[in-house]
Amino acid sequence: MDKIVSLSRRRGFVFPSSEIYGGIGSTYDYGHYGVLMKNNIRSLWFESMVRERDDIVALDSAIILNPRVWEASGHVAGFTDPLVDCRTCKLRFRADHLADSECGRRPSKRPGEHTECDLTEARQFNLMFQTQVGALEGEGSLAYLRPETAQGIFVNFKNVLQLARRKPPFGIAQVGKSFRNEITPGNFLFRMREFEQMEMEFFVPPDEADQWFHYWVDARYRWYTDLGLRESHLRKREHDESERSHYSSATTDLEYLYPIGWSELEGVANRGEYDLTQHTQSSGTKLEYVGPDGERYTPHVIEPAVSIDRILLAFLVDGYDEEVVAERQRTVLRLHPLVAPVKAAILPLIGKSDEMVSRARGLYEELRKRHAVEYDDGGAIGRRYRRQDEIGTPFAFTIDEQTLEESTVTVRDRDSLAQERLPIDGVRAWLDDALERPWKSPKES
Numbered sequence: 351m352d353k354i355v356s357l358s359r360r361r362g363f364v365f366p367s368s369e370i371y372g373g374i375g376s377t378y379d380y381g382h383y384g385v386l387m388k389n390n391i392r393s394l395w396f397e398s399m400v401r402e403r404d405d406i407v408a409l410d411s412a413i414i415l416n417p418r419v420w421e422a423s424g425h426v427a428g429f430t431d432p433l434v435d436c437r438t439c440k441l442r443f444r445a446d447h448l449a450d451s452e453c454g455r456r457p458s459k460r461p462g463e464h465t466e467c468d469l470t471e472a473r474q475f476n477l478m479f480q481t482q483v484g485a486l487e488g489e490g491s492l493a494y495l496r497p498e499t500a501q502g503i504f505v506n507f508k509n510v511l512q513l514a515r516r517k518p519p520f521g522i523a524q525v526g527k528s529f530r531n532e533i534t535p536g537n538f539l540f541r542m543r544e545f546e547q548m549e550m551e552f553f554v555p556p557d558e559a560d561q562w563f564h565y566w567v568d569a570r571y572r573w574y575t576d577l578g579l580r581e582s583h584l585r586k587r588e589h590d591e592s593e594r595s596h597y598s599s600a601t602t603d604l605e606y607l608y609p610i611g612w613s614e615l616e617g618v619a620n621r622g623e624y625d626l627t628q629h630t631q632s633s634g635t636k637l638e639y640v641g642p643d644g645e646r647y648t649p650h651v652i653e654p655a656v657s658i659d660r661i662l663l664a665f666l667v668d669g670y671d672e673e674v675v676a677e678r679q680r681t682v683l684r685l686h687p688l689v690a691p692v693k694a695a696i697l698p699l700i701g702k703s704d705e706m707v708s709r710a711r712g713l714y715e716e717l718r719k720r721h722a723v724e725y726d727d728g729g730a731i732g733r734r735y736r737r738q739d740e741i742g743t744p745f746a747f748t749i750d751e752q753t754l755e756e757s758t759v760t761v762r763d764r765d766s767l768a769q770e771r772l773p774i775d776g777v778r779a780w781l782d783d784a785l786e787r788p789w790k791s792p793k794e795s
């Protein structure tokens with residue numbers, strides 16, 4: 351993890367938030383390449399969930415909802431983690447994660463194992479951030495920052511059903527920030543207090559719930575492997591009964607082998623009719639489906655839920671590689687070309703050659719209309735290649751003497767380091783094509 355954190359910092363993918371004031375726990379800011387990569391992940395998810403389907407529509411609901419939403423959903427009463435404090439070292443731990451935590455006095459021990467440990471009894475701690483709405487503080491103005499985007503979807507069920515003219519099975523997808531006052535933050539992007547969730551609630555006739563649950567577990571697994579995540583590092587893990595939320599009849603986590611061990615990347619849950627029933631009872635608005643022939647039922651809900659941050663971390667970990675090439679060490683991010691923040695670099699071999707610079711700028715300006723590409727003429731060519739390797743740029747086009755004579759460029763492949771020559775006029779079509787090709791991680795032998 352340290353190597354990933356340091357690469358992210360060095361190359362401006364991600365850095366601690368409000369760093370000049372000492373930061374604030376588990377909150378991160380994304381720099382240029384981080385933003386480009388997040389945008390790619392968000393649009394690849396949206397493409398597969400909404401754009402390429404007839405049965406899912408998009409929604410963007412507010413972050414601050416009527417607080418009654420969170421009472422009805424069960425979050426006010428039950429969105430809690432059990433917390434213990436150590437009176438000696440003043441650290442705070444999740445009672446259910448003591449086995450994975452480090453004692454404040456001796457990190458090789460678990461909290462409670464050292465003779466000086468003095469742990470309190472576990473007490474429940476609500477993870478929702480509170481805020482005030484309006485000018486007056488006090489009763490009646492209390493509100494919450496949403497801890498998940500899903501409830502904004504459930505409370506809009508009736509609107510969308512009518513306006514989008516859909517009938518189950520159909521889904522509503524939403525991407526946006528969620529906030530949780532996590533007790534034991536840490537582990538970089540894996541557990542943040544502010545993160546960007548991508549959730550889709552799929553409403554189905556009750557007798558089709560099981561079949562759709564399995565469909566979504568498989569579809570979401572395939573989305574990751576199609577984007578090159580190594581199968582050796584991705585697995586499905588079914589929750590047993592004791593782990594499941596009270597309303598869920600089945601949950602399967604897609605787990606990734608992060609440096610902290612196998613951990614939840616994405617959760618797929620069969621939430622039954624719990625949410626729509628709760629909001630129907632609490633709001634008095636019937637959230638149900640009524641068919642043209644009078645048939646009526648409360649749809650069941652299948653939910654794939656994930657954060658962009660956990661996906662981005664999985665891609666960074668999966669792609670990170672170090673190797674020695676021609677006696678020099680290189681660090682390379684082996685990312686799927688569609689995920690990589692920059693698709694291609696355009697490099698004049700000699701940065702001081704006006705002719706090469708002019709041809710390279712021309713190519714760069716042509717390509718940037720369609721793709722995130724980067725122009726770089728500073729320093730030795732080897733160093734420029736290595737800079738691109740570190741941010742995962744899959745292709746580099748180099749403009750050299752031969753370009754000036756016969757209008758061809760070399761293209762260098764990040765993974766194999768193979769080079770070939772192409773006519774400069776064909777680069778645009780070549781790149782379009784290359785980005786469409788299936789890609790498999792060379793780390794998976």
Ligand code: ATP
Nearest residue numbers: 539540541542545614615616617655656657659660
């Ligand atoms: P965990 O058990 O790890 O706390 P969870 O089961 O509470 O996770 P869910 O409520 O199912 O998580 O949230 C759905 C998804 O949102 C998770 O699979 C994860 O991708 C993402 N997520 C949840 N909490 C965080 C967080 N603090 N930071 C980053 N991503 C998060």
